[in-house]
Amino acid sequence: MPFVNSYQTCQALGFALSLALAVSACSRPDAPGAMEPQAVPVRVQELQPGAFEESSDFVGSLEAAQRIELRPEVAGRVTQVLISSGSVVSQGQPVVQLSPDQTQSQVSASQAAAQAAGFGRDAAQAQVEAAQAQVARTQADVELALVEYRRTERLVEAGALSRQDLDNAQNQLTVAQAAQRQAEDNVRSAQAQLQQALSTFEQARAQVDVSQADLGFTQVIAPVAGVLGDVSLRVGDYVEAGESLGTITQNNELLLRIQVPTTRASQLRLGIPVELLSPETGEPLATGSISFLSPEVDGAGQSILVKARFPNETGNLRDGQFVRARLIWSTTATLLVPTVAVTRIAGQSFVFVAADQTQENGQTMRVASQRPVQLGEIQGGNYQVIDGLRPGDEVIVTNILQLQDGSPVAPEAQTSASPL
Secondary structure (H helix, E strand, C coil): CHHHHHHHHHHHHHHHHHHHHHHHHHHCCCCCCCCCCCCEEEEEEEECEEEEEEEEEEEEEEEEEEEEEECCCCCEEEEEECCCCCCEECCCCEEEEECCHHHHHHHHHHHHHHHHHHHHHHHHHHHHHHHHHHHHHHHHHHHHHHHHHHHHHHHHHHCCCCHHHHHHHHHHHHHHHHHHHHHHHHHHHHHHHHHHHHHHHHHHHHHHHHHHHHHHCCEEECCCCEEECCCCCCCCCEECCCCCCEEEEEEEEEEEEEEEEHHHHHHCCCCCEEEEECCCCCCEEEEEEEEEEEEEEECCCCEEEEEEEEECCCCCCCCCCEEEEEEEEEEEEEEEEEHHHEEEECCEEEEEEEEEEECCCCCEEEEEEEEEEEEEEEECCEEEEEECCCCCCEEECCCHHHCCCCCEEEEEEEEEECCC
């Protein structure tokens, strides 16, 4: 039986040796019929210099560049609403018509008062003219009395008349002079009354102008062009002068109000780019720039009010709307690598780069070369590349989990990456 066991042992060793030789032959790459590893289909992206933005996101509110309250100049009852809410109005277009009845009576009363004041003015003017004529007559009487006095004086000196006649002439001169002074006083009094009458007349005429202007104000006019807000007036409603009837808003340009922390105060300046972001996708909706920096700090929130101006030709934005906004502090030229291309192993970031590798048989094969990289902050769907990659590198962005360092790859498409 020992012979039989030795024979079986030899037989087993021979079979094992044959199997080892066969496996060795199959594993040699240059052996006839050897199996080559199957290439993994991947998509690559060629890295090109891009722009990395240092930015901060905020929530702000929009306000119209111009928004006015529609207010009547006079009180009255609404007889007609000429424009419906939400309509576009032009400057000077009538919006609301008020009843002119009360205003018309005020115009009539002021016109009557002006007419009466005109009569008073004319009467005062006539009194002045009469007083001036009286002055002229008294002046003539004074001159005549003076001539008579001098003639009498000479005749008295010649002895032709008595001293009594001279005293009578003197008395007549004194009376004439007193009458002249009284007439001059009457002229001054009449002129003062005329001035008062003229002032009263001018005031009455001014009141007529005001009343007529108020009559025109019974039609409430749009002072600026824009979109009419909600007007809840109904025919028959009574409105007071100065009461708000609605708003007119110009939405073609909007101002964004943002409260920026004081920790960013040193970076704030006019002209900093600001982007409005879509709340769904985060994509920029509009681009503007800072046009106002408040000189004061909000003590409660320790923030600074800034405003940025945005065009709104499409009308998608609204006055009072809250929006996401991004302030772009600075822009730096750098490489950006897609986040989908990055893997992490033990805290180290890696990417696979498609590279040509020469095989032992002299042929070239595209393989995945695993590279450690140093990355910065994320911008959108990309990392900022600090070290480990160069412009022109073809980074693999698909089927990353199926790859190892040196795995054959078959790039199915290549795009030039200059991420924003």
